[in-house]
Amino acid sequence: NAGVTQTPKFQVLKTGQSMTLQCAQDMNHEYMSWYRQDPGMGLRLIHYSVGAGITDQGEVPNGYNVSRSTTEDFPLRLLSAAPSQTSVYFCASRIAGHTGELFFGEGSRLTVL
């Protein structure tokens, strides 16, 4: 019953460092996505993927890269972290198409100093 698994849960970076947030799901979902949550702003979509080899930008993609080499995994890369990227990051997945419930991981809290 793993569902959507995110690692790490907490991370502190210095400005300019790089890191990868990992996301894996075991529900055979085609659609995967990354959100960031900032106080008072709800959840905003960073990048999403509708299947292996296919990715697209969401509302706030700048400063983030993604790739989707397998159905199960959808890592989010910060190439040069900035303080503005301090946030809580959520990975989510669902079946392909317009319908289907979205399921979230437990979140990763990132602080950039």
Added chain:
Amino acid sequence: GIQVEQSPPDLILQEGANSTLRCNFSDSVNNLQWFHQNPWGQLINLFYIPSGTKQNGRLSATTVATERYSLLYISSSQTTDSGVYFCAVVKRAGNQFYFGTGTSLTVIP
């Protein structure tokens, strides 16, 4: 995109009281979900409800897609209902979820 507005932004209830949370959206949708974010930050699925009415225990939801709104009802509130409630929609012919800014609910004993 699509605009998703939730009201009220904040709500304080006495334990046992009832409440109604509202979600308005600016365009036709074919997917709508309600989530509860608990004080530990976890996002929990409450309802998948692009149209119609559903009930789950003390919670129920109604979506009137033609009028572009959804309502979440909480009856006999408990302190464990505290947290932030989010509405999220997928625009018709789209595949991205857009979230409202949430309703922060505090239930006091």
